[in-house]
Amino acid sequence: MRTGVRRRMGVEERRQQLIGVALDLFSRRSPEEVSIDEIATAAGISRPLVYHYFPGKISLYEAALKRASEDLADRFVEPREGPLGARLLRVMRRFFDFVDEHGPGFSALMRGGPSFGSSRTNALIDGVRQAAYVQILSHLDIKDPPARLELLIRSWISLAESTALIWLDGREIPRRELETQLVHDFAALMAVSAASDEHMAAILRQVIADEPEDGPFGDLMGRLVTLAQA
Amino acid sequence: MRTGVRRRMGVEERRQQLIGVALDLFSRRSPEEVSIDEIATAAGISRPLVYHYFPGKISLYEAALKRASEDLADRFVEPREGPLGARLLRVMRRFFDFVDEHGPGFSALMRGGPSFGSSRTNALIDGVRQAAYVQILSHLDIKDPPARLELLIRSWISLAESTALIWLDGREIPRRELETQLVHDFAALMAVSAASDEHMAAILRQVIADEPEDGPFGDLMGRLVTLAQA
Structure with a gap:
């Protein structure tokens, strides 16, 4: 199933999904406590594939924070x-x-x-x-x-x-x-x-x-x- | 003159002097803009001698911040x-x-x-x-x-x-x-x-x-x- 989903997702769609998963995890714990492995597991993809979309945890954290900032500003x-x-x-x-x-x-x-x-x-x-x-x-x-x-x-x-x-x-x-x-x-x-x-x-x-x-x-x-x- | 002063200062006295000099510089500009060279010059000692007392700018900044914190708490x-x-x-x-x-x-x-x-x-x-x-x-x-x-x-x-x-x-x-x-x-x-x-x-x-x-x-x-x- 997961492989099927992965194949259907475009680059931007996958990026957005990863940001959503990361934001959820970063919301529940402090950023130091969240690992790339955990984000990969929660997104149902491999660790290397996460790195394919984001160079590392910092950029993923910043992308998640950017989404949360826009969400808050909208409110x-x-x-x-x-x-x-x-x-x-x-x-x-x-x-x-x-x-x-x-x-x-x-x-x-x-x-x-x-x-x-x-x-x-x-x-x-x-x-x-x-x-x-x-x-x-x-x-x-x-x-x-x-x-x-x-x-x-x-x-x-x-x-x-x-x-x-x-x-x-x-x-x-x-x-x-x-x-x-x-x-x-x-x-x-x-x-x-x-x-x-x-x-x-x-x-x-x-x-x-x-x-x-x-x-x-x-x-x-x-x-x-x-x-x-x- | 400076050599004479340097010789008379004990380790703790020199540390305290460096903290004072660093705090003065760190107060006037953001920490990124202050260099160890500048602190050494302001203290009238060599750059290596600064490193003799403090392993680097971070520890000197933290020591200066500690002094400032105590000063503020006293007020x-x-x-x-x-x-x-x-x-x-x-x-x-x-x-x-x-x-x-x-x-x-x-x-x-x-x-x-x-x-x-x-x-x-x-x-x-x-x-x-x-x-x-x-x-x-x-x-x-x-x-x-x-x-x-x-x-x-x-x-x-x-x-x-x-x-x-x-x-x-x-x-x-x-x-x-x-x-x-x-x-x-x-x-x-x-x-x-x-x-x-x-x-x-x-x-x-x-x-x-x-x-x-x-x-x-x-x-x-x-x-x-x-x-x-x-």
Whole structure:
């Protein structure tokens, strides 16, 4: 059977299949723990045939990481409709789906990455961060962001990354709660910036103008008022 | 002169001098750009003599990074006196002093690090993060932190790192402003967590109980009230 399948697959199709198999394995364990033999077995082909398509584990890892990066960046895409808080919450749900699916590999990568190929893997990670940044700016409908807004968005992205990493390390807090919390965090950090800067205050007013009381931003305000009165 | 100095220096003294010279160079540029020749010249000794003390650039880089890590961890130490907001602000001032002094090297390290020695450099970075975490817990006077508090502190530490990195990239926002902002961010993220969790709400109340109106936490509250009324 396997020989039959192998014969029918074209070069690109086989490459894509190998990338899929490798991504699955690299998602479940840190890259150092995954061997070419294992990838070959999982793909149902011989070790030499893997090398026919990829010069080595590094290039296969990078190809798998590239696919995962594109997948994650795709999940950031959200229709520009409805309140911003709800949009961000939907993206956070998909972000945690991704983190959940690729847990151990995501942890290993973000906690310093594999001992090989660091500059290319770093470039892929930075590409995903940039995609997230561009999406958020686009939803805020701001073309030429002031330095404080860029700082807010980029540092919040790193907060989202570290929140996901800490969640993976034991999963003690329900992920649904953290998805909402990150949306709240975004609003709270924006409020801090707006409290000291007029331009950021104007942007904050624009963001919350269309927020319903039962959306995540409205929900946070209600909870904070309750907290302050307690 | 140099020969005279060289003769008088003991092995450990010479090692420490080389580490200091290397740290200075590694602080100003990314590690790939610093050569052993340059370190030898800056230390006033021959290249072979550098190799007599350190087997290569990696071990010298790691020794320099170790010294920098210890230096940074020392700056987190703050007397347990007075309001918490003011204590955290003083630590943030010293953190930005450090970042300022080691700018390019700090950026290169935190943006993926050198292409060599990643597991040991990662361990040093994690050691500094852990030192920061332990200090904050100790100031909060909490021995057995709930998962939400651990998440808050650790994710805020990563927010502080990324804020410093973004600041270094152009220095568009005055660092004094960011030092205060990070203290505000801590309070805001704690408020978000407290808004959805009773235990965190109790910890927040304890934290702000002794805060004066003119401290950084009180200042934030005043500004947020003004913002909400505008």
